Each structure stands twice: as structure tokens, then as C-alpha cells.
Amino acid sequence: SLKTAVAASDLSSLLESEGQYTLLAPTNEAFEKIPRETLNRILGDPEALRDLLNHHILKSAMCAEAIIAGLTMETLEGTTLDVGCSGEELTLNGKPIIANKDVLATNGVVHFVNELLIPDSAKTVFELAQESEVSKSTDLFRQAGLSSHLT
Numbered sequence: 001s002l003k004t005a006v007a008a009s010d011l012s013s014l015l016e017s018e019g020q021y022t023l024l025a026p027t028n029e030a031f032e033k034i035p036r037e038t039l040n041r042i043l044g045d046p047e048a049l050r051d052l053l054n055h056h057i058l059k060s061a062m063c064a065e066a067i068i069a070g071l072t073m074e075t076l077e078g079t080t081l082d083v084g085c086s087g088e089e090l091t092l093n094g095k096p097i098i099a100n101k102d103v104l105a106t107n108g109v110v111h112f113v114n115e116l117l118i119p120d121s122a123k124t125v126f127e128l129a130q131e132s133e134v135s136k137s138t139d140l141f142r143q144a145g146l147s148s149h150l151t
Contacts, residue, residue: 001031009049014057014076021108022058022073024081024092027099030116038118038127048122051077055119058083061108064090064101077119092117 002025006012015023031039042048054077062073062083067090071083084091090098090111100112120128129138 001028002026005043005049005053008043009046009053011050011053015107017107019107020061021076022060022062023108023110024056024058024098024113024117025110026056026116027112027114030114034116034118041124042118042122045122051119051121052116055079055117055122056113063104063109064111075119077121079119081117 006015015021042052055075057076058073058081059076060073064085067083067085072080073083074080082091082093084094086096089096090101092098092113092115095115097113097115098111099114103110103112126138126141129135
């Protein structure tokens with residue numbers, strides 16, 4: 001699924017270029033956890049897809065041994081992720097979602113993650129509202145048949 005998404009976004013050239021990156025590679029299972037409608041919307045929107053994929057690439061190579069608790073790393077998308085550790089597990093934003101770590105490549109390192117990290121820039125107003133303090137308002141929009149205005 002990731003390979004298909006990268007090909008559709010023309011991001012292949014970046015991942016094949018010189019440099020040192022950390023790719024937080026979502027597994028197929030991670031893609032399957034996302035509602036089909038949401039995933040199709042993102043895959044069909046070149047800008048949202050680019051933001052989604054860039055949100056999974058850190059600007060420097062970071063092996064597991066170098067990660068300490070509370071480390072904030074910038075993504076190519078321009079947002080930050082809290083990378084840390086909890087015992088032997090690596091964490092992202094406090095959640096142990098890294099399934100396989102430290103797959104070394106010539107231009108960086110890959111950590112496989114079992115959740116898709118969707119940045120705000122790839123979400124609809126409705127999706128953002130559902131995750132915030134205005135979730136009751138989104139329920140009212142839905143009840144009134146107006147949720148399509150937010151999606």
C-alpha cells in the first residue's frame with residue numbers, strides 16, 4: 001500500500017536521492033485501519049497524499065539506539081512528532097506503534113509503523129472537529145444532515 005501511495009505522489013525520487021532520512025513506513029495493516037472513504041479521499045487528492053507521506057519522513061536518519069524519551073523530530077511536511085522509547089519499544093506521540101525498527105538503507109533508516117499518521121493538513125474540517133473539543137457540534141451537524149458541508 002505504501003509503495004502504491006509513494007508512486008502516485010512522485011515521492012520516489014526523494015526516497016531514492018542522497019541524504020539521510022528516517023522513513024516511518026506504514027504497514028499494509030496500518031492502511032487497512034483507516035476507513036475506506038477517508039483513504040480513497042486522501043489517495044485521490046495529490047496535495048493531501050503528499051502531506052500524508054511527508055508526515056512519515058523525518059529530516060534526518062534516526063536509529064532506535066539514538067532515540068531518547070521526549071525527542072521531537074521535524075517531518076518533511078513541516079510538523080513535529082514526539083519520538084521516544086518505553087522500555088524496548090519505540091513510541092510516536094506517546095504510543096508504541098513501531099512494529100519493526102532499524103531497517104538500514106543507503107540513505108537512511110526505516111521503521112515500520114502499524115498506524116497511519118494522518119496530519120491535520122490531510123484531514124477534512126469534519127475529521128478535525130471530531131478529534132477536538134467541538135465534537136458535540138459535529139454531532140449536531142450530522143443530526144441536522146449538514147455534515148457534507150464539513151467534508
